[in-house]
Amino acid sequence: xxxxxxxxxxxxxxxxxxxxxxxxxxxxxxxxxxxxxxxxxxxxxxxxxxxxxxxxxxxxxxxxxxxxxxxxxxxxxxxxxxxxxxxxxxxxxxxxxxxxxxxxxxxxxxxxxxxxxxxxxxxxxxxxxxxxxxxxxxxxxxxxxxxxxxxxxxxxxxxxxxxxxxxxxxxxxxxxxxxxxxxxxxxxxxxxxxxxxxxxxxxxxxxxxxxxxxxxxxxxxxxxxxxxxxxxxxxxxxxxxxxxxxxxxxxxxxxxxxxxxxxxxxxxxxxxxxxxxxxxxxxxxxxxxxxxxxxxxxxxxxxxxxxxxxxxxxxxxxxxxxxxxxxxxxxxxxxxxxxxxxxxxxxx
Ligand code: SAH
Numbered sequence: 001x002x003x004x005x006x007x008x009x010x011x012x013x014x015x016x017x018x019x020x021x022x023x024x025x026x027x028x029x030x031x032x033x034x035x036x037x038x039x040x041x042x043x044x045x046x047x048x049x050x051x052x053x054x055x056x057x058x059x060x061x062x063x064x065x066x067x068x069x070x071x072x073x074x075x076x077x078x079x080x081x082x083x084x085x086x087x088x089x090x091x092x093x094x095x096x097x098x099x100x101x102x103x104x105x106x107x108x109x110x111x112x113x114x115x116x117x118x119x120x121x122x123x124x125x126x127x128x129x130x131x132x133x134x135x136x137x138x139x140x141x142x143x144x145x146x147x148x149x150x151x152x153x154x155x156x157x158x159x160x161x162x163x164x165x166x167x168x169x170x171x172x173x174x175x176x177x178x179x180x181x182x183x184x185x186x187x188x189x190x191x192x193x194x195x196x197x198x199x200x201x202x203x204x205x206x207x208x209x210x211x212x213x214x215x216x217x218x219x220x221x222x223x224x225x226x227x228x229x230x231x232x233x234x235x236x237x238x239x240x241x242x243x244x245x246x247x248x249x250x251x252x253x254x255x256x257x258x259x260x261x262x263x264x265x266x267x268x269x270x271x272x273x274x275x276x277x278x279x280x281x282x283x284x285x286x287x288x289x290x291x292x293x294x295x296x297x298x299x300x301x302x303x304x305x306x307x308x309x310x311x312x313x314x315x316x317x318x319x320x321x322x323x324x325x326x327x328x329x330x331x332x333x334x335x336x337x338x339x340x341x342x343x344x345x346x347x348x
Pocket of ligand 1: 068106107108140162200201234
């Protein structure tokens with residue numbers, strides 16, 4: 001199996017069958033070998049730097065009904081909130097003072113935030129913080145809307161594709177949502193000129209090892225600037241409340257494979273990974289990730305943006321999260337750096 005990792009290390013791609021062999025034989029020893037190689041590749045591109053992104057969860061209203069997600073429309077127990085433009089600017093101000101130079105505006109698909117309201121917010125943030133990158137993560141929109149957000153100053157867009165398999169997609173989403181549309185969105189975003197992030201959950205219901213192999217083939221083809229992955233974790237008020245969570249081991253293994261497949265990719269060690277294990281985010285960095293995304297949302301709303309159960313850091317102030325992350329990264333020999341942290345190939 002090590003030969004396959006060596007091959008991936010030098011060629012940055014494998015066949016579906018080869019990826020599948022690695023995924024089905026993953027064990028502790030093979031993982032350690034993979035992570036060593038992934039760290040080497042990451043070090044050559046990014047050194048020991050870890051980029052931070054300030055995550056602002058600005059609305060938990062959502063018109064969609066994804067079966068796995070705690071803020072799905074049908075969850076009547078979710079207490080809904082929206083931040084105002086001023087709230088958002090205040091989060092940015094606090095974040096800026098703490099050294100953040102990327103802000104991520106994430107939310108459900110909330111019709112209240114029309115293109116007009118969004119472009120107003122985007123240009124307000126970019127006017128006040130021209131040296132910062134602004135990332136959006138607000139779901140599927142038309143080409144025109146994406147263009148308008150880009151013209152208003154948005155730099156990056158996160159839209160996890162959730163699964164590379166259209167049949168699997170149908171098992172995770174209600175009939176109105178289409179895999180093809182989501183994929184088209186990713187290509188639209190790329191064509192417009194965004195730095196684009198896709199991603200998927202590890203261990204989502206009905207996911208197979210073949211699906212995971214297909215994820216890597218899909219990633220190689222799309223070649224995104226960023227890839228966000230984390231374990232699926234059940235939320236008690238969803239149809240998947242009794243489903244098993246994804247494992248930390250497989251999430252880490254996938255992080256390592258992604259680093260070797262896309263050496264320059266911006267790869268977050270996610271909050272979900274930190275939720276299934278107290279040292280999950282540190283282990284994610286040790287497996288090849290190079291980004292962390294501490295929360296900048298006001299503490300008053302944090303517990304309400306609950307996509308899955310037991311989410312961490314919902315009681316901490318932004319400054320505490322920033323400090324805690326710095327210490328965690330230092331403890332494993334990495335430096336949190338301020339700076340936009342663009343993809344080397346982004347042309348900025
Ligand atoms: N509405 C935006 C942002 C979605 S939330 C959009 O459509 O892109 C961000 C991500 O959280 C989702 O893309 C999904 O991959 C992840 N997520 C949602 N529910 C989850 C769960 N139960 N466990 C783990 N991750 C989950």
